[in-house]
Amino acid sequence: MMRLWIALACVAVLAACGTTPVNLAYELDLAKKAIADAREADAERCAPELLADAESSALWAAHELAEGFIHPGVTRPLIDSVLASAKEAQRTAEEKCPKLPPVVIPEPVDIDWSAPPPPPPPEPDPEVIQLAPQEIIVLEGVNFEVNSTELTPSSLTTLDKVVNTLTRRTDIRVEVSAHTDSTGSGAYNLKLSERRAASALRYLVEHGVDPAQLEAKGYGEARPIDDNATKAGRAKNRRVELHVLNEQ
Amino acid sequence: MRRRLLIGVLLSCMLPLWHAQAEEAIDNAAASIIASVEGKNDFHAHMARKLAAIAIHERRDRDREDAREFINMASQHAEQAQGQEEQESP
Numbered sequence: 001m002m003r004l005w006i007a008l009a010c011v012a013v014l015a016a017c018g019t020t021p022v023n024l025a026y027e028l029d030l031a032k033k034a035i036a037d038a039r040e041a042d043a044e045r046c047a048p049e050l051l052a053d054a055e056s057s058a059l060w061a062a063h064e065l066a067e068g069f070i071h072p073g074v075t076r077p078l079i080d081s082v083l084a085s086a087k088e089a090q091r092t093a094e095e096k097c098p099k100l101p102p103v104v105i106p107e108p109v110d111i112d113w114s115a116p117p118p119p120p121p122p123e124p125d126p127e128v129i130q131l132a133p134q135e136i137i138v139l140e141g142v143n144f145e146v147n148s149t150e151l152t153p154s155s156l157t158t159l160d161k162v163v164n165t166l167t168r169r170t171d172i173r174v175e176v177s178a179h180t181d182s183t184g185s186g187a188y189n190l191k192l193s194e195r196r197a198a199s200a201l202r203y204l205v206e207h208g209v210d211p212a213q214l215e216a217k218g219y220g221e222a223r224p225i226d227d228n229a230t231k232a233g234r235a236k237n238r239r240v241e242l243h244v245l246n247e248q
Numbered sequence: 249m250r251r252r253l254l255i256g257v258l259l260s261c262m263l264p265l266w267h268a269q270a271e272e273a274i275d276n277a278a279a280s281i282i283a284s285v286e287g288k289n290d291f292h293a294h295m296a297r298k299l300a301a302i303a304i305h306e307r308r309d310r311d312r313e314d315a316r317e318f319i320n321m322a323s324q325h326a327e328q329a330q331g332q333e334e335q336e337s338p
Contacts, residue, residue, distance in 0.1 A: 044291045052294030059321065060302050063314055 027079050028061050034086035043093040050089035057082045129165045129242075138225075142200065142240040147184075149195040151203060155240075159200065162242065163207040166214075175215045175243040176201045181234035182221045193218030200240050215245070274307045274315045281322045285329050292329035296322045 035054050043051040061078040129137060139162065142155040151159070166174065178197035180189040197216035205211050227233035278300040285293035299322035306315040 048289065048291035049294045052291055052298055056295060056298035056302060059299070059318075063317070067314075 024061075024075055024079060025065055027076075028058065028065065028082070031061075031079050031082035031086060032058055034083055034090070038086045038090040038093060041090045041093040041099075042097050043089040045093075046097040047089040047092035050085050050092060054082050054085035054089055057085065128168065129161050137242045137244075139240045139242060143235070144196055144199075144238060147192070149192070149199045151199060156203075159203050160207070163204055163209055166204065166209045170210060170213065173213050173215065173245045175217055175245055176204070177241045177243055178216075178218050179223055179225075179237055179239050179241070180221050181237040182224065182228040183234065186220055186222075190218055190220030190222075193220045196240065270312055271307050274303060274312065274319060277319045278304050278322070281319070281326045284326050288329050290329055292325045296326035296329060298322075299325060 031054075035051070035058060038047070038051055038054065057078050061075055061082060064075040064078065139155075139158050141158040143152050144150065144155075145152065166172070176197050178193040178195075178200065180193045180196075182189070184192075194216070195218070197218045201214050201216040204214060221228070221237070224233075224237045225239070226236040228237060281296050281300045285296045299318050303315045303318035303322060306312075306318060
């Protein structure tokens with residue numbers, strides 16, 4: 001029986017401790033933290049009434065606690081009200097005044113206005129053909145007479161540009177490819193294209209291109225680029241190309 | 249002896265009157281503060297109204313010391329609300 005009374009007494013003491021001023025003070029501190037969070041969210045500007053509600057209630061609760069727990073029935077509801085108002089103020093402020101990402105102002109760039117302007121990019125040399133790796137360039141104007149390996153005089157201007165290019169760009173290798181139209185047998189056309197490729201290559205070497213940069217190949221009629229049924233198409237198919245192989 | 253007793257009786261009769269005057273002063277101060285921030289909706293105006301209301305509540309609980317303290321705080325916030333209005337006007 002005695003043990004039961006002791007146990008009941010302990011329960012009563014513990015229950016009484018549940019609402020001590022110490023606990024209320026701790027809860028008030030938590031509520032003040034909620035007010036600080038609301039202020040951080042700019043509640044003073046965006047939810048002034050709710051924040052004022054929370055702050056005034058917090059002041060009142062602090063007074064009640066300072067009086068030594070005289071009105072316990074008033075203090076706890078006050079602290080609960082502080083917490084609720086502060087959280088509502090924070091939520092409202094975040095909704096009404098969402099924080100924008102900070103504006104990053106770039107560092108000022110010092111421009112030396114007295115310095116001369118940068119030189120303009122060099123204009124492309126009309127006597128040089130611009131070559132890129134793996135590129136295929138049809139040498140416009142390089143033609144042959146029908147069934148002939150002799151270069152026409154109009155072809156020489158284009159081939160001179162190739163000479164200019166390859167003597168300046170000794171770092172690249174090219175394949176000189178010759179093609180025919182479909183007139184005649186395939187075997188004949190293949191041989192003819194090989195001779196035309198060799199003819200173009202010979203011209204380039206004779207005019208100063210390193211033979212190590214060059215490779216000649218005939219494709220015959222196998223790779224037409226236009227219709228062999230028309231005269232204009234056949235003229236286009238009789239052509240010489242430069243295949244940029246790689247950089248040496 | 250009789251004179252002292254008479255003075256004591258008189259003083260004890262006057263005490264409720266003094267209390268009533270003090271309470272009336274608190275109510276008047278609260279009403280004045282609330283009137284001064286009427287129509288304002290900034291934080292300080294709201295604080296002034298709420299602290300004045302707490303002061304009246306404390307006065308009704310016969311806690312005049314606290315009531316005066318809340319009136320003082322309310323008055324400070326009312327001044328800040330006035331100051332803010334002056335800053336915002338061109």
